[in-house]
Amino acid sequence: DTGVSQDPRHKITKRGQNVTFRCDPISEHNRLYWYRQTLGQGPEFLTYFQNEAQLEKSRLLSDRFSAERPKGSFSTLEIQRTEQGDSAMYLCASSLGPGELFFGEGSRLTVL
Amino acid sequence: RKEVEQDPGPFNVPEGATVAFNCTYSNSASQSFFWYRQDCRKEPKLLMSVYSSGNEDGRFTAQLNRASQYISLLIRDSKLSDSATYLCVVSPRTGGFKTIFGAGTRLFVKA
Numbered sequence: 314d315t316g317v318s319q320d321p322r323h324k325i326t327k328r329g330q331n332v333t334f335r336c337d338p339i340s341e342h343n344r345l346y347w348y349r350q351t352l353g354q355g356p357e358f359l360t361y362f363q364n365e366a367q368l369e370k371s372r373l374l375s376d377r378f379s380a381e382r383p384k385g386s387f388s389t390l391e392i393q394r395t396e397q398g399d400s401a402m403y404l405c406a407s408s409l410g411p412g413e414l415f416f417g418e419g420s421r422l423t424v425l
Numbered sequence: 426r427k428e429v430e431q432d433p434g435p436f437n438v439p440e441g442a443t444v445a446f447n448c449t450y451s452n453s454a455s456q457s458f459f460w461y462r463q464d465c466r467k468e469p470k471l472l473m474s475v476y477s478s479g480n481e482d483g484r485f486t487a488q489l490n491r492a493s494q495y496i497s498l499l500i501r502d503s504k505l506s507d508s509a510t511y512l513c514v515v516s517p518r519t520g521g522f523k524t525i526f527g528a529g530t531r532l533f534v535k536a
Contacts, residue, residue: 346524353433355512355526356469369523404468411457411516414524416468 315339317417319405325423326395333391334420338407345388346414347380348404356404362388395424426451429527431513437533442503446530448496448513457516458489460498462509463529469512472498503534 318337326332338345343364348356359378361369364385377395382388392399402421406414431448438444450458458475473480475487475496486499496513513527 348526353528355429355528358523358525361522371523412474413459413471414469416470418468 317405317407317415319403319417319420321420322418323421323423325425327425328397329394331391331393332395332422333389334403334405334422336388336390336405336407336417338387338405339409339415340386342407342409342415343385344408344410345382346406346408347388347390348406350402350404350419351400359390359403392422395422397424400424427528428452428525429513429515431527431530433528433530435531435533437535438503440503440505440534440536442534443499443501444503444532445500446498446511446513446532448498448527450494450496450513450515450525452515452517453494455494455515455517457524458487458496459514459516460485460487460496461512461514461526463512464509469526472511500532503532505534505536508532508534 320335345362347359350356358371360380362382365382377393380390400423402419404419406416408414429450460472461469462472463469473482475489479488484501488497510529510531512529516524
């Protein structure tokens with residue numbers, strides 16, 4: 314399978330714990346995006362990488378969220394001190410230049 | 426005001442019907458426009474890009490009105506398989522960056 318892959322697919326954690334999600338984009342894609350989606354809403358932009366550079370970050374993203382793409386390949390999204398409001402589907406997408414975004418199946422986070 | 430606004434629906438239509446969705450965007454500098462489709466519990470997938478001259482792909486027609494800052498999607502001869510959420514997507518400039526998704530319009534096509 315050469316699509317975007319995300320891990321883990323599901324994560325249940327207790328409030329206050331840290332969680333990390335990983336995204337492996339399509340190999341030749343230089344652009345990588347993280348989105349968050351809750352029930353009944355569209356994907357909400359979190360951050361964008363071009364190669365290893367994080368070029369844009371949503372103002373909605375609190376300091377508890379951090380993302381990296383150390384070698385311009387895979388990316389990680391870490392949430393520190395999770396809150397119940399962080400419960401959502403975290404979607405990763407990649408693209409080659411402008412145009413179509415290819416999404417992974419997402420990582421579903423449940424904070425108890 | 427949200428950057429991209431859509432009527433959430435749901436739209437309930439019979440097979441064979443024609444249905445239209447509209448979407449408005451607030452950033453007049455927006456350059457790229459798309460419609461994505463999202464099936465229940467699945468990831469979004471590109472349905473079609475939207476060009477200033479309008480474009481058609483089979484039963485689907487997309488149009489852009491820059492002056493009024495809205496985008497439309499027309500589906501003709503609806504099929505049961507068209508049941509999904511349709512997401513309006515806007516990029517502030519050519520090149521992606523902060524690509525913004527609307528909340529989506531839900532469509533149910535019934536036999």
